[in-house]
Amino acid sequence: MIQTENDAAPGRRERKKRETRQALADAALRLALEKGPDNVTVEEIAEAADVSVRTFFNYFPHKEHAILGRNPEHLELALERFRTAPAEQSPLTTMWLVVRDVLRDLESEGELSRRGELIMASPDLLYHLMLSSIEDERRLTVALAERLGEPAGSVRAALIISSAGTACRVAMEAHKQAPERSLRGLVDEAFQLLADGIDPRFHRNRTQKGQA
Known part of the structure; x- marks a missing residue:
């Protein structure tokens, strides 16, 4: 044509x-x-x-x-991923793929490390990043709740989204402390910890306390 x-x-x-x-x-x-x-x-x-x-x-x-390099396309692409994710794909996996998409775009721009270091060193930039992240997380939570067939106030959906955001921030801080480590690798490690359960003894300890 x-x-x-x-x-x-x-x-x-x-x-x-x-x-x-x-x-x-x-x-x-x-x-x-x-x-x-x-x-x-x-x-x-x-x-x-x-x-x-x-x-x-x-x-x-x-x-x-x-300065943060905020790109609304990243959020729209994330929302599209939630709408089109295969039914068998776990919600945390979908969020992990979303994060990797964003990291790939930022890495291709060649400024990821320097921007991350600048943000982590500036309380003002961190504050604005937090505010914008809260709004992004709100919209992503609504989209995930819809996909899960749960109400808009779903605690599970909110925890998955906010935990993923926290995992990214923790990975950025770890990368700042140990720049020789790959940021993508640190993100993968953080998500794996979320998937495995960061404190497996919690359920057992809580059960034992209830029986005491």
Whole structure:
């Protein structure tokens, strides 16, 4: 089939949007590393990416999200994974695949380690990461509860999602302390611990206490 110019236009527009978002995120990270995140302005980021301040706010609500490299496509892809996951796939496995997708994208951008170190060293960036993560986790919890056929307030769905997020944050901190270890490997280790049960004796101890 011959693709017309009109057919190709949406693809070009989406590609341009991705390139602009990436240019802003790259500029924000570079400036934050050079000057410190507290000393960077939106105006400087926009100028470094060769776009207007107005364009900046079309992509990010504030400079912290730009420095964090927040990409809404990651959440949409995660939600799609939950909608299309095979019935036999465990929820934790689906979440693990979601995380690996994001890590692969971030690794391809080549700034994962430096951005992670910057975030872990900045209380302000950690705060904004926490706030944005809470909203992401809320939407993912709703999607997982629907997949499991459980109510929106499902504790199991919320625990799976929030535990996965915590596993990622713990892996990032461990990578900071031991940068020779692969972040992906640390994430895999953290998820395996969740799958195995991080404290297998809990159920036995609780049962014994109840019998005492």
